[in-house]
Amino acid sequence: MAMVSGYHHLTMSTDGAQEDFDFYTKTLGLHSVKRTVLFDGVIPVYHLYYGSPNGDASTIITTFPFRKPGVYGRRGTNQSRSIMQSIPKGAASFWEDRLNGLGVDATKTTRFGADRVIFAHPCGIQHELVESDGDGREPIVNASQGIGREHGIKGIYGGAVAVTDRTAMDDFLTIALPLEKEADTDEGLVYRVPDANGVVQRVEVLVDRDSPQGTWTLAGGTIHHLALNTGDEESQMKLRAHIEGLGFTDISEQKDRNYFKSCYVRSPGGALFELAWTTPEGWAKDEPPGQIGKTLVFPPWFKDREAELRAGLEEASFQ
Numbered sequence: 001m002a003m004v005s006g007y008h009h010l011t012m013s014t015d016g017a018q019e020d021f022d023f024y025t026k027t028l029g030l031h032s033v034k035r036t037v038l039f040d041g042v043i044p045v046y047h048l049y050y051g052s053p054n055g056d057a058s059t060i061i062t063t064f065p066f067r068k069p070g071v072y073g074r075r076g077t078n079q080s081r082s083i084m085q086s087i088p089k090g091a092a093s094f095w096e097d098r099l100n101g102l103g104v105d106a107t108k109t110t111r112f113g114a115d116r117v118i119f120a121h122p123c124g125i126q127h128e129l130v131e132s133d134g135d136g137r138e139p140i141v142n143a144s145q146g147i148g149r150e151h152g153i154k155g156i157y158g159g160a161v162a163v164t165d166r167t168a169m170d171d172f173l174t175i176a177l178p179l180e181k182e183a184d185t186d187e188g189l190v191y192r193v194p195d196a197n198g199v200v201q202r203v204e205v206l207v208d209r210d211s212p213q214g215t216w217t218l219a220g221g222t223i224h225h226l227a228l229n230t231g232d233e234e235s236q237m238k239l240r241a242h243i244e245g246l247g248f249t250d251i252s253e254q255k256d257r258n259y260f261k262s263c264y265v266r267s268p269g270g271a272l273f274e275l276a277w278t279t280p281e282g283w284a285k286d287e288p289p290g291q292i293g294k295t296l297v298f299p300p301w302f303k304d305r306e307a308e309l310r311a312g313l314e315e316a317s318f319q
Contacts, residue, residue, distance in 0.1 A: 003239040004177065006195040007156040008229035008260070008276040009049075009060035010083050013073065013220050015123035017046050017065035017316040023122055024050040024061060027102055028085075028153060029142035032293030033060060034283055035318065037309055039257065039299060040218075043069050044312030052140050052155070055283040055292060057229050058201065059140065059155035061085075066220035068314040073222040075124065078270030079214025080223035081206065082126040082160035084116075086135045086199075091151045092117050095129050098146075112183055112190050112204065123221045130157045134200030158193065158202040159226040161271040164209045169269030176243045176265075177228070177273070179203060193228065205269070216270065225264065227274035236263060236275050258299045259283055 014020045024030045034049035045066060051059035061083065066072065075081070087095060092108050095117045099106035106119040116130040132154070139152030163169045166189065173179045179191035182202070189205040203226070215222050230236040236254070240263050244251050251265040259282055263275045279285070283292040298306050 002194055002196075003230055003235040003242070004179075004194050004228045004275075005231050006058045006193055006197070006199060006201050006229050007158070008057050008227040008274070008278070009051075009062055010156060010159060010223070010227065011062045011064070011225050011274075012083065012121075012125055012223040013064045013066050013071075013218050014121060014125070015065060015220050016067045017048070017314045018318070019122045020048060020063050020065050021316065021318050024048075024063075025142075026145055027099070027104060029145045029147035030059075030061065030140060030153065031142070032318070034259065034287075034293050035296045036258070037298060037302070037313070038064055038218075039255075039302075043071075044309045045069060046313060046316075049283075049293065056137075056155070057278055058137070058195075058199065061156075064218060064224070065314060066218070068312075071219050073215030073217065073219025074212060075222055076214030077162045077164055077208040077211040079162060079216070080159050080226060080271045081162045082118075082128050082204075083121075083223065084128045084130050084157040084159060084202075084204070086132040086137070086154040086157040086201075087129045087152075088139060088150060088154070089131050089133045092129065092131050094151045111187055112185070125221060125223060126160075128157075128160070129153065132157060132200050134198070136197065137199060155199075156201060158204060159223070159271070160204040160206055161226075161267075161269055162206050162208040162211065162214070163269035163271075164207070165269065166205060166207050169205055169267060172248065172267045172269065173203060173205070176246050176248055177239075214270065216266075216272065225272040225274045227262070227276045230275050230277045232277050233261060236261065236277050239275055240265075259285060
């Protein structure tokens, strides 16, 4: 049942908008893909997208900076714990030196046999750059930030999820999504995300019965969801029906995200997963191709609220 092909994006709630933008575009060398606003609810909050210059699926990291509304969450168990991005083999030392040189505490380590660099976003969310020899994607080059092809981030490697009940999460990942279980060790569990191009992307599950329950709402300092790419609407709806039919009824109806369509499902391990596919117009729907991520844009249904939303947003130069 090949209804998933890799990741679509990863999303978290962060703190300050400017520090968020600087972290992803300057420290990590990603490109601004889209600047818009939170589509859910009424609070004026940015929704910022970063990734490859063209915004290719499986490279996208998105954030909701929550400093101005002052809504903050708790990191803990039964919640996504870490954002993982893929880097070329041998690039970990470069990133460890670069990050520490920029004042970001970074440590090189190995988990599940993969060398990686662990560090944190300014808001505290754990990030990992994982060396992968199973990733044929071109690295994201950012010459202005001193990041070349031999070291550039290739895209999403995956997400790490902390749980108290490994059995329930195993059933969800292998039967409902379904992913392929690759490892079950004292370090945790590893699942391979199907990908039509053979790119290695994973979900790592870490058992944590000691930490407090993590926040599930949109709240600064926490990961909100991990989005898998269904490719098109037919696959999305088939997978949604399959998941709901198994009894995982905490699943949303399709939501229009302007550039893609989404359904959300809460896993029994607490982590929220999204099933997403990019619409034909994609990121160029409201900005010219080659110029995406340069301006603040609003969806058509916010046309009558645009002035109100602009006035309520945190000040940031995005330079």
